[in-house]
Amino acid sequence: xxxxxxxxxxxxxxxxxRVDVDDFPxxxxxxxxxxxxxFPDRCPHADESLAEGWLEDGxxxxxxxxxxxxxxxxxxxxxxxxxxxxxxxKCEDRDGKVFATLAGGPVNV
Amino acid sequence: xxxxxxKGAAKGRPDMKPVYPRAASYPQYAxxxxxxxxxVDRQVFVSDAVYQAELQQIFARAWLFLAHExxxxxxxxFIRTSMGEDDVIVVRQRDKxxxxxxxxxxxxGNRVCMVDAGTKARGFICNYHGWxxxxxxxxxxxxGKVYEKDQSFEKAQIGLTPVAQIDSYKGLIFATxxxxxxxxxxxxxxxxxxxxxxxxxxxxxxxxxGGAIKSEIDCNWKFPAENFVxxxxxxxxxxxxxxxxxxxxxxxxxxxxxELAFQASVYGHGIETNLDKVGNTRTLGxxxxxxxxxxxxxxxxxxxxxxxxxAIGAVSSCTVFPNFSFLPGQNTFRVWHPRGPGKIELxxxxxxxxxxxxxxxxxxRKGVMMTFSPGGVxxxxxxENWEYSTRVNQGFVTRQQPLHYALGLESADLERDLPGHVxxxxxxxxxxxxxxxxxxxxxxxxxxxxxxxxETAPPQKKAVEAAE
Numbered sequence: 001x002x003x004x005x006x007x008x009x010x011x012x013x014x015x016x017x018r019v020d021v022d023d024f025p026x027x028x029x030x031x032x033x034x035x036x037x038x039f040p041d042r043c044p045h046a047d048e049s050l051a052e053g054w055l056e057d058g059x060x061x062x063x064x065x066x067x068x069x070x071x072x073x074x075x076x077x078x079x080x081x082x083x084x085x086x087x088x089x090k091c092e093d094r095d096g097k098v099f100a101t102l103a104g105g106p107v108n109v
Numbered sequence: 110x111x112x113x114x115x116k117g118a119a120k121g122r123p124d125m126k127p128v129y130p131r132a133a134s135y136p137q138y139a140x141x142x143x144x145x146x147x148x149v150d151r152q153v154f155v156s157d158a159v160y161q162a163e164l165q166q167i168f169a170r171a172w173l174f175l176a177h178e179x180x181x182x183x184x185x186x187f188i189r190t191s192m193g194e195d196d197v198i199v200v201r202q203r204d205k206x207x208x209x210x211x212x213x214x215x216x217x218g219n220r221v222c223m224v225d226a227g228t229k230a231r232g233f234i235c236n237y238h239g240w241x242x243x244x245x246x247x248x249x250x251x252x253g254k255v256y257e258k259d260q261s262f263e264k265a266q267i268g269l270t271p272v273a274q275i276d277s278y279k280g281l282i283f284a285t286x287x288x289x290x291x292x293x294x295x296x297x298x299x300x301x302x303x304x305x306x307x308x309x310x311x312x313x314x315x316x317x318x319g320g321a322i323k324s325e326i327d328c329n330w331k332f333p334a335e336n337f338v339x340x341x342x343x344x345x346x347x348x349x350x351x352x353x354x355x356x357x358x359x360x361x362x363x364x365x366x367x368e369l370a371f372q373a374s375v376y377g378h379g380i381e382t383n384l385d386k387v388g389n390t391r392t393l394g395x396x397x398x399x400x401x402x403x404x405x406x407x408x409x410x411x412x413x414x415x416x417x418x419x420a421i422g423a424v425s426s427c428t429v430f431p432n433f434s435f436l437p438g439q440n441t442f443r444v445w446h447p448r449g450p451g452k453i454e455l456x457x458x459x460x461x462x463x464x465x466x467x468x469x470x471x472x473x474r475k476g477v478m479m480t481f482s483p484g485g486v487x488x489x490x491x492x493e494n495w496e497y498s499t500r501v502n503q504g505f506v507t508r509q510q511p512l513h514y515a516l517g518l519e520s521a522d523l524e525r526d527l528p529g530h531v532x533x534x535x536x537x538x539x540x541x542x543x544x545x546x547x548x549x550x551x552x553x554x555x556x557x558x559x560x561x562x563x564e565t566a567p568p569q570k571k572a573v574e575a576a577e
Contacts, residue, residue: 046253064241064250066231080239080253 002092002099005029009096011036016060018051024102026051027089030071032058037071038091038100044069044076045083060086122261125215127270129286130169132555135162139553142545144564147515147538149545151508154329154499160450166551167431168193170287172296174433174444175199175209177458178280179316185229185244189222191446191454192286197272198222199282200230200244207277209284210246210269214238221269225321233269242269279308280315291557299528299567300375303427306420307437310409313464317442319474322457324483328495330432330447331548333455336491337426337434338379339372339540342516344424347494351486355394355479363388363424371522372540375529375567377430377547379540382437384416388424389438392487393476401469402438405462416527424535430547435460440473441481451499457482514538514545529567 005019005027016030018041028041028051041051043062053063059077060069068077069086076085087106092099138159141150153159173192176199180188187200189212196212198221214221214235221233221242232249234241239252246269256262272284276293278301283293290296297304308315326333336343344352344360352360363369363385370383390402402422409418422438435442440461446454459477461470480487502508517537525531532539543565550563 043253047257048250048253052249061231063232063243064253065234065239 001103002090002101005038005091005098005100007096008036008093008098011098014055016051016053016055018049021102027100027102028060029091029098030055030060032071035071036091036093036098038089038098039074039086040106043067043083044086045080050086122263125267127273129273129288130165132166132170132287133162134555135166135552138162139549142549143511144542144546144549146511147513147518147542148511149514151502151510151512153545153548154331154502155450155508157450160447162552163447164193167548168195168447170285170290170551171431172274172276172283172285172290172293173431174429175275175282175284176207177315177317177442177460178207178277178282179463180226181207183229185231186227187222187230187244188226189224190444190456192272192284193447195286196220197284198233198269199284202245207275207282208244208246209272209275209282210242213270214240215248215267215269216240246271278304281308289557291561295561296376297378297429298375300378300380300429302528303373303380303417303420304429305413306380306417307435307440307460310405310413310418310421311462311464312412313462315460316463317458318461318470319459322478322482324455324457325448326453326455326492326495327451328453328492328499329450330445330453331544332495332498333445333453333491334428334430334432334434335541335544336495337436338377338428338430338544339374339381339426339535339537341381341383341424341426341535342537343491343494347490348487351490352392355392355486360424361385361388366534369419370533370535371525371527372532372535372537373527373529374540374543374565376561377544377550377565378428379544380425380427381535381537381540382420382423382425383535384419385423386419387422387438389436390422392480393439393472394479395472395476398469398472398476401465428544430544431551436481439477439481441477443481451503514542530565 011017011029011031013031016028019027026041028039030037041049043050048064050060053061058071065080067079067083074086076083089100089106141153175190176188181201184201184203187198190197197209198212199209212220212222217237219235219237221235232243241249243249248264248267273286273288275284349359363383372381387399387402390399406418406421425437428434432445440459442460443457448454459474461473517539520532522531522533547565554560
């Protein structure tokens, strides 16, 4: 089941926004070249917020150790040792609202 | 660990606020400069105790040169340099301002930046335990696993130690570790009028070209600083053969020396110049450069006036107290970083006008490398002298002997309306006496009120203060 996260207009191009949702760990929503991406606001390396990082050349950059995750595939580049790929939630823009399927955990889309 | 020392901090959590050292007063070292007899005690070049006092009194307080704005144009661009013996990172921020920090992790002190310079840095991660700092110096995170589970760990108040103040003057970035230091503008005082000869002779401003050349010289830092503050005298002996090799003739004073040449000093900063238009530029060995400077000198009359326009390429030299020096005309800019009483690390850059044609910039770059680089003919001449001056003064009996700084004792020029203490002729020890007087002021005074109103303060300022 998809649940509503936020207004689509709240996510500017090239931005990452942290969204808190009841009963789920914090979520990050990003926009790159118009498309929306939803993923856990937690670097897969360790417990650091990705929303405090930034987008660069179609990748999410973790602001702590600068691991880079490709938007879409989640493939990691420049990882600290032991850092896995990032996973994403299925999401869509419905009439100006961002919806995502959080139950069941992230899947690569 | 905290017994008796951590009162007030909740549950012994450490206070990680920056600590800026306090100055003291060392009249016994100030006394090593004998103004009355124009003598300097050789201890100032060899004593480790004096050197440690210099780090505290001078290098932890004075505004020190860090970088040219052109070296770090974009956010994340950085260079690593020193302030005294302290390793410092200078980095352009996202809002285009510049910050500078000690290059030392607040955890165990390890270096967080290993390289000399770089572009678009995202931050600095310590190699030891993974502590990660943003380009703003704030701690962004650690290893990402352990500290996050420690409820008592407070990330927010930890960061790289920032310099106390940072500012720039016409492209040159300076900083100080002293929160109480006066503004950069006040520290430089009217000496900026002379700095503008190089920094403001063209509306488009300046830049550094090429890289930085680093070398070590086994000399006390004050020998090169005093040489550039006012010792053109040495050129007529030290550099005579080098000049002959490059120019096919000796060093020339200029035909109007008696009428034009002078030294000026403000707060220990000093310039000596012969106002001969192109004497320094000629030594770089490119006739086209000489033509460029003649032309520039004509054009710059509107901006700088007749006198300073004659100084752009003239036989001349400058030091900004304590250890930042440059040569108008030859366009070499340099810092003599102290590395103990008997060693310096020298870093050298070449300054050009942004508007200069590419081939002119290229000739400056090559010309400086041929003359004032580790392999440059004039630098080698100088370095050997400074090394022997330092080494020989270590002799136990030798260092009891006085040194003579008394050339031009009667040469004060009270008529010429120029900023600072002005002396007739560039062949003079006047600026060097004032350089060591400034050194003594830093040793003596623990506060900036005294520091900015001593003997080296510009005369007009003293007159104004007396009238108040």
